[in-house]
Amino acid sequence: MNDRPRGVVVTGAAGDLGRALCSGFLDDGFTVFAADVAQIDATARVVPVRVDVTDRRAVVDLAEQASVETRLEAWVNAAGIFVACPVLDADESGWQRILAVNLTGTWHGCAAALPALARAGGGRIVNVGSVSGQIGGSAVHPAYGASKAGVHALTKTYALEGARRGVLCNAVAPGLIEGSMSGEFEARQRERMAQANPMRRLARMDEIARVIRFLAGPSNTYMNGAIVPVNGGAYMPS
Numbered sequence: 001m002n003d004r005p006r007g008v009v010v011t012g013a014a015g016d017l018g019r020a021l022c023s024g025f026l027d028d029g030f031t032v033f034a035a036d037v038a039q040i041d042a043t044a045r046v047v048p049v050r051v052d053v054t055d056r057r058a059v060v061d062l063a064e065q066a067s068v069e070t071r072l073e074a075w076v077n078a079a080g081i082f083v084a085c086p087v088l089d090a091d092e093s094g095w096q097r098i099l100a101v102n103l104t105g106t107w108h109g110c111a112a113a114l115p116a117l118a119r120a121g122g123g124r125i126v127n128v129g130s131v132s133g134q135i136g137g138s139a140v141h142p143a144y145g146a147s148k149a150g151v152h153a154l155t156k157t158y159a160l161e162g163a164r165r166g167v168l169c170n171a172v173a174p175g176l177i178e179g180s181m182s183g184e185f186e187a188r189q190r191e192r193m194a195q196a197n198p199m200r201r202l203a204r205m206d207e208i209a210r211v212i213r214f215l216a217g218p219s220n221t222y223m224n225g226a227i228v229p230v231n232g233g234a235y236m237p238s
Ligand SMILES: NC(=O)c1ccc[n+]([C@@H]2O[C@H](COP(=O)([O-])OP(=O)(O)OC[C@H]3O[C@@H](n4cnc5c(N)ncnc54)[C@H](O)[C@@H]3O)[C@@H](O)[C@H]2O)c1
Pocket: 011, 012, 013, 014, 015, 016, 017, 018, 035, 036, 037, 038, 051, 052, 053, 054, 077, 078, 079, 080, 081, 082, 101, 105, 128, 129, 130, 131, 173, 174, 175, 176, 177, 178, 179, 180, 181, 182
């Protein structure tokens, strides 16, 4: 049983953070179930799975597949969407879509992962929240921060539920990261945000991925229910 490969599921695996996670988890020795609505190519120890996280059945099937093919150890909910817009222009369809992917999709991931990881003898769930879920944001659809605050709350609920089953659940709350999502802001806006950060720059994807890999890995034995700020010191909750 224990000679099966170590498995991790990453949703949003085709995205900037997802790709950094896949390559990091490969270095850590995992077989990676790379789930996304977008196309991903299969490579050694990368199993692409076309999944829309808003489809609960598909997410449950993903957990089943990963549990059959590997000793599932970790699950990262990184699928997400973001809409940059003046708050007063925010529309209803954006609200529904952002909540469906970011919040309901993460709930589907947590709900599918917890029993699968528990059956495998324990494991780790890591959710991707945001500083927007802690302090809100301007020039962003208000659903984004609301969805991420919901992700933080989900993290705590699954941390409580998972603890007695050997499953730890944590989240990262990144600030703005270099990549296509922050590219939704105009260059001038992005530069202003970088300069407003105590470190005078945005995060790099690998800097977020490394924290997630720690939370998802066996070195994390007692961190549970934490919302870990990875924001360069832009917001320091006590
Ligand atoms: N980039 C940032 O500045 C930043 C900051 C804080 C938090 N985050 C969060 O980090 C996570 C990753 O973001 P990123 O920067 O890699 O963005 P990205 O746009 O590069 O990647 C997001 C991925 O999610 C996938 N996706 C979207 N809807 C999906 C669905 N319904 N089902 C499955 N997959 C779906 C997309 O296809 C894409 O590959 C997101 O949850 C995002 O909210 C990003």
